[in-house]
Amino acid sequence: MPGRISRRIIANYIANGLVEGKNKKELVQQLAGFLIDTRRTKELDLIVRDVEFKLAEHGVIQATIVSAFDLTTETTKALEAFIKDKTKASKVSLTNTIDPTVIGGVKIQLPGREIDQTVARQLTVLKTRFKKA
């Protein structure tokens, strides 16, 4: 019986496949089948995170944008440019998530880091930083 394949190897395989331009659907199906077969579906989130890290190493950034409203095209472009500038990535892929609790502004979730410029965050900072013990 072969040994347990580490998460890093799986993430490397998927990331390399995506960079090399392999069929995404096929890669996803392979990963899903493998995880189900090996009963490691609980590791999916961690593997996705590792894949994002590997892709970032290859200059491909998968970013999640959390905002209170839908992003306009101009805003999306501005955010892409901003992320490229910050991460020196060659390609940026954005996923927009709507969360009214952020009130306003934007939260950019990148592999390994997060840029929170939401109004909710600013208010929290206001409350915590200036609060007296």
Added chain:
Amino acid sequence: MTFLSQFASETTAANQDLFQALGIDWRLLILQIIAFLVLVALLGKFVYPWLMKSVDERQSNIEAAAKATAAAQKAAEENNEAVAALLAEARKEASAIISTAKLEATEMVSASEKKAQKISERIVADAHEQIDKDISNARKVLYNDTLELVALATEKVIAKKLDKKADSELIESVVKAAK
């Protein structure tokens, strides 16, 4: 002598006449005198010495008693003097004790007053300190509550006022500032 004999005989004769006139028998009288003398002699020999001795003894007893009384009186006087002296000494000591007690009581009262004053001052100081702490804590609480209120009000106002366009502008400005 003749004269005397004659006188005696005349006297005797006269006496006899007198005794007879008085109804006295001179022989009986002589006998009575002799009996009296014998009685006196017997009393002087046997009774008087004993009686005198008793009297002397009684006298000596009385004198001794008088002396004892005098001695006792003297002793009593001396005792009275001693008692008076002792009383005077006792009064003096009592006075000294009372004075000392008064002084000590005064000192104790003074010390108690000082102690009470110190305690009251400390209580007042503690109370002031506690009040200051309470005020400080109240100010902190008020400050924090105000902060919370401001944040909440800001949140509500921004949530109402912010629309998609304004949010886009906000995001772009944030991006520009971050660059």
